[in-house]
Amino acid sequence: MYLKDKIIKLIESHQEADYYDFKEAWHDNKAEFLHDILSLANNRTVEDGLLIFGVRDKTFEIIGVENDPNRKTQQNIIDFLNTKAFFGGIRPSVELKTINYLKHELDILIVKNTNDTPYYLADKYSDGKYTIRPNYIYTRIKDTNTPIDKSADINQVEYLWKKRFLLTESPIKRIFNELKYPQNWERKNSIKDNIPFYYNIYHPEFTVEILDDDYSDSNNTEFYSYKQINHSTSFGIIAVKYFNTEVYTTQYVCLDGGRYMTITPQWAFPEIEKYKNVDYSYKYFLLIRFHDLRHSCASLLLVKDIKIKAIQEWLGHSCFSTTANLYAHLDSKSKQESAEALVNALKFTDTKKENEESTSSSSQK
DSSP states (O other): OHHHHHHHHHHHTTOOBTTEEEESSOOSOHHHHHHHHHHHHTOSSSSOEEEEETBOTTTOOBOOSTTOTTOOOHHHHHHHHHTSOBGGGOOOOEEEEEEEETTEEEEEEEEOOOSOOOOOBSSOEEETTEEEOTTOOOOEETTEEOOTTSOOOHHHHHHHHHHHTTTTSOHHHHHHHHTTOGGGEEEEEOTTTOOEEEEESSOTTEEEEEEEOTTSOTTOOOGGGGGSSSOOOEEEEEEEEETTEEEEEEEEEEEGGGTEEEEOOEEEOOOOGGGTTSOOOEEEOTTSOHHHHHHHHHHHHHHTTOOHHHHHHHHTOSOHHHIIIIIOOOOHHHHHHHHHHHHHHHHHHHHHHHHHHHHHHHHHO
């Protein structure tokens, strides 16, 4: 729905721009088609490139592609790109979507925006009167592609190379990209106060400091602490710096007696209109799947004695049994109560056995 709304807004704008281009029909010339893909793959915005088929580019009239003899599938396009000699073997990533609008089908070729720019061919490719020359770099400025017989201006080419090396990104994005390669970081202790920190060996202006959290209660044990063998919990701060300027901070937690360290889960508050007088909260990791949050949400509501029927409505399940069978997981309190019941049962059995043995012994006497 988001893509369709976006495309409709672009059509209604009655103009083309750096990252999208309207086509009345699919290309019948493969070199011209490849030229358009390269121009959008090298666009200088932060948006994915969009080739929108089925819209007349002058009047923006909706034509549709349902009867287009040159219509292609996503696999057709991927196979076509795989047969071309791209420099370094790096090819644009594409995705084909179809939407229905005003009783017509529109095909949208999404050319992914990446940092692998510039994309260009290592060998010449021709189809009819159109030829893409090796080492020619194409881009798109406003509503115009670089001409197929020319290479982009030097300032545009420089920008695309800077993009590849993340020189157009903010310092925080560059630091997080460098954190993907832990082998490029070394640990040191500061001379002044002996605080441990890490620095990037290729970009020493990037540093990460591990600090104590003076505002956290060291005796505070979170609910997830009880998942560990050792329940002791402590907190600290990770400070990411660029030229000694703090650009990002987050809290970390040490679990299992210091054996495991991770980022502290963030807080979230689900809104339940039917229960405005009751506050619920849960903590989650950013990398957790959204579907896992549904499990957690249902389980937490169950702990608070919310009826299964209400949880079903909250999760949007059409069938009551789906909620009861899949999402109403046993919480730790229920498990503890079950365990206590078993212990009590065992104690009763032992006591009963002792009484029987005592009675038997008395009778023998």
